[in-house]
Amino acid sequence: MSNERELTMAKAIAEAISQEMERDQHVFVMGEDVGVYGGIFGATQGLLSKFGPERIMDTPISETAFIGAATGAAAEGMRPIVELMFVDFFGVCMDQIYNHLAKNTYMSGGNLHLPVVLTTAIGGGYGDAAQHSQCLYSVFAHTPGLKIVVPSTAYDAKGLMIEAIRDDNPVMYFFHKGLMGLGWMRYPERSVNVVPERSYTIPFGKADVKRPGTDITIVCLAMMVHCALDAAEKLSKEGIEAEVIDLRTLVPLDREAVIASIKKTHKLLVVDEDYLGFGLSGEIAAIAADEAFEYLDAPVKRLAVPNVPIPYSQPLEQFVIPSVEAIAEAARSLAR
Amino acid sequence: MAPSTEQLLEMDRQAWTIRLFEEALAQVYMEGKSPAFDIGSGTIPGEMHLSAGQEPVAVGTCAHLGQEDTVVGTHRAHHFAIAKGVDLKEMAAEIFGKETGLGKGKGGHMHLFDPKRKFSCSGIVGASFPVACGAALAAKKKEKDWVAVAFAGEGAANEGSFHESLNLAALWKLPVIFIIEDNAWAISVAKSKSTAIPYNSQRAVAYGIPGVRVEKNDFLSVYDAAGEAIARARHGEGPTLIEVKTDRYFGHFIGDPELYRPKDEVKSLKAADPIGQFEQTIIAKGLVSRAQLDKERETAVKAVDEAIEFARKSPYPKSEEALEHVFA
Numbered sequence: 001m002s003n004e005r006e007l008t009m010a011k012a013i014a015e016a017i018s019q020e021m022e023r024d025q026h027v028f029v030m031g032e033d034v035g036v037y038g039g040i041f042g043a044t045q046g047l048l049s050k051f052g053p054e055r056i057m058d059t060p061i062s063e064t065a066f067i068g069a070a071t072g073a074a075a076e077g078m079r080p081i082v083e084l085m086f087v088d089f090f091g092v093c094m095d096q097i098y099n100h101l102a103k104n105t106y107m108s109g110g111n112l113h114l115p116v117v118l119t120t121a122i123g124g125g126y127g128d129a130a131q132h133s134q135c136l137y138s139v140f141a142h143t144p145g146l147k148i149v150v151p152s153t154a155y156d157a158k159g160l161m162i163e164a165i166r167d168d169n170p171v172m173y174f175f176h177k178g179l180m181g182l183g184w185m186r187y188p189e190r191s192v193n194v195v196p197e198r199s200y201t202i203p204f205g206k207a208d209v210k211r212p213g214t215d216i217t218i219v220c221l222a223m224m225v226h227c228a229l230d231a232a233e234k235l236s237k238e239g240i241e242a243e244v245i246d247l248r249t250l251v252p253l254d255r256e257a258v259i260a261s262i263k264k265t266h267k268l269l270v271v272d273e274d275y276l277g278f279g280l281s282g283e284i285a286a287i288a289a290d291e292a293f294e295y296l297d298a299p300v301k302r303l304a305v306p307n308v309p310i311p312y313s314q315p316l317e318q319f320v321i322p323s324v325e326a327i328a329e330a331a332r333s334l335a336r
Numbered sequence: 337m338a339p340s341t342e343q344l345l346e347m348d349r350q351a352w353t354i355r356l357f358e359e360a361l362a363q364v365y366m367e368g369k370s371p372a373f374d375i376g377s378g379t380i381p382g383e384m385h386l387s388a389g390q391e392p393v394a395v396g397t398c399a400h401l402g403q404e405d406t407v408v409g410t411h412r413a414h415h416f417a418i419a420k421g422v423d424l425k426e427m428a429a430e431i432f433g434k435e436t437g438l439g440k441g442k443g444g445h446m447h448l449f450d451p452k453r454k455f456s457c458s459g460i461v462g463a464s465f466p467v468a469c470g471a472a473l474a475a476k477k478k479e480k481d482w483v484a485v486a487f488a489g490e491g492a493a494n495e496g497s498f499h500e501s502l503n504l505a506a507l508w509k510l511p512v513i514f515i516i517e518d519n520a521w522a523i524s525v526a527k528s529k530s531t532a533i534p535y536n537s538q539r540a541v542a543y544g545i546p547g548v549r550v551e552k553n554d555f556l557s558v559y560d561a562a563g564e565a566i567a568r569a570r571h572g573e574g575p576t577l578i579e580v581k582t583d584r585y586f587g588h589f590i591g592d593p594e595l596y597r598p599k600d601e602v603k604s605l606k607a608a609d610p611i612g613q614f615e616q617t618i619i620a621k622g623l624v625s626r627a628q629l630d631k632e633r634e635t636a637v638k639a640v641d642e643a644i645e646f647a648r649k650s651p652y653p654k655s656e657e658a659l660e661h662v663f664a
């Protein structure tokens with residue numbers, strides 16, 4: 001059945017971009033290796049042959065120039081999608097992102113609209129070490145003015161991408177390498193799911209309960225959703241029913257979904273593949289403390305990368321990135 | 337100044353060490369990655385950028401450098417490290433993620449640090465230029481005649497860091513040499529599709545420093561051009577920009593489908609392999625004998641075998657060590 005076809009996350013993203021490019025002539029793509037290569041992680045696969053090099057533009061390795069150019073083109077009414085190959089490379093172009101793309105709307109008193117989608121790859125676990133394995137979405141969520149999208153399945157990826165392209169604000173769209181369904185990197189089967197061929201949107205700021213449960217709430221996103229779901233299956237056999245909440249977007253953040261789940265389970269575990277300090281897990285814990293304190297039966301638990309760069313060697317890397325077993329153990333200790 | 341016989345033999349040994357090391361890694365890298373290729377599995381997980389075919393740039397330049405000179409490399413840096421004299425065993429062990437590695441398994445293939453040999457590299461494109469400027473600045477402040485060399489690919493010359501560093505180095509007359517390896521490709525993007533002028537050496541004009549293009553992937557041509565630039569830097573005459581034409585034999589990384597590259601490109605490049613040509617030339621000139629070169633090659637074979645063996649046998653670091661060394 002054609003409406004039951006399954007896609008990988010990479011294909012779902014490329015399809016979303018393709019449909020929006022057909023719908024709106026102002027949409028175009030810039031980035032390193034987005035053309036013939038189809039994006040190192042496949043997010044623009046097949047687009048060059050469909051739309052040609054005028055709309056699918058390979059760039060020089062000049063991130064400040066082409067990401068800044070996205071801001072400039074958007075101010076002129078274009079709707080650029082621009083790819084920063086790995087989020088780790090933000091250092092070479094952060095000024096254009098942080099001080100311009102994020103702030104120009106505000107500084108213009110709302111007179112300037114910047115409909116830019118900045119796509120970028122995140123995540124580790126495959127031995128790529130400290131400069132190619134980070135998540136860093138919290139860094140960008142920290143500055144006002146950027147919407148932050150982090151999908152975990154193909155279905156979500158397509159709807160969120162179309163929503164991102166149609167949004168009149170800068171949207172940073174983070175795709176986890178290990179969820180793209182690449183032929184050369186292991187991925188959870190669950191990330192591949194049924195994606196309608198028709199165009200559809202998923203609104204920002206709506207978390208998704210990926211698994212309902214009654215005993216403990218696990219808040220997470222991207223790869224950690226799949227690790228938490230695996231952990232939840234184990235826990236279920238032990239009589240612990242975990243509710244897994246996929247935030248899907250950080251800005252805007254679905255506080256209500258987090259609070260509603262805490263009211264139900266009275267226990268909160270936040271799992272994050274980003275650094276522990278000053279990030280997502282602290283933010284969610286603060287929301288719980290501010291708005292759901294009286295519903296909590298235990299202190300909030302946080303599991304994240306323990307404030308060290310991602311190490312190269314496998315035993316080290318596996319030690320710092322939250323694993324299914326570590327999540328299950330944290331949940332167990334909390335549920336007891 | 338032409339290289340001495342001893343230097344020629346050392347260059348030959350280094351060239352073979354690089355070539356054989358990269359070929360050995362290409363094999364080891366595939367261990368545990370079949371039947372299904374998974375980048376995160378096997379003896380060596382992660383990306384693997386190899387430098388086979390690009391030996392002349394590293395070897396021809398480093399022949400002029402001593403222990404006190406600094407080299408800063410890129411994501412594709414094994415050849416620079418070997419030519420700078422980084423210990424092959426410790427380097428192999430690092431690439432295998434072992435406790436005995438240069439960085440105790442923390443850095444890995446793109447992040448090799450050997451402060452003793454004054455070698456470092458980075459996985460961020462364009463990161464070598466400013467760091468080399470800093471080493472050169474330190475040499476100047478210490479009133480030493482040390483130099484620093486920044487290597488980078490032709491793709492990296494489009495980063496802001498390249499232009500900022502050239503200006504800074506020219507302004508302060510730093511003893512630094514910028515060497516661009518033009519292997520024609522930045523992943524899938526051809527130089528002609530990314531760079532507004534044919535030669536990066538032309539960009540030197542903008543900063544008032546010498547710019548040299550070496551048109552052949554040839555050890556002796558690089559040796560000459562680098563020698564002149566390094567001598568200038570040592571004598572306080574400031575930086576030079578050199579671009580060398582060179583050839584990438586492997587994909588951008590192992591596993592690269594290379595759909596962007598003409599099918600027979602590598603085959604035709606290999607027909608003019610720089611190591612073979614180098615050996616022919618120096619034998620023809622009567623500078624060395626075939627037997628001497630064969631001996632160097634044997635030494636290289638042995639060194640590579642031993643390094644891989646050492647890396648294999650070395651233990652992994654303990655998990656908890658992940659928490660150490662964030663700060664000094």
Ligand SMILES: Cc1ncc(C[n+]2csc(CCOP(=O)(O)OP(=O)(O)O)c2C)c(N)n1
Pocket residue numbers: 032061085089092411412459460461462488489490491492493519521522523588
């Ligand atoms: C700042 C930054 N942007 C992009 C990348 C991704 N990347 C890694 S290597 C590479 C191509 C580099 O080409 P070149 O400088 O010519 O070196 P080569 O790989 O050919 O040796 C790119 C785009 C990166 N590592 N860092």
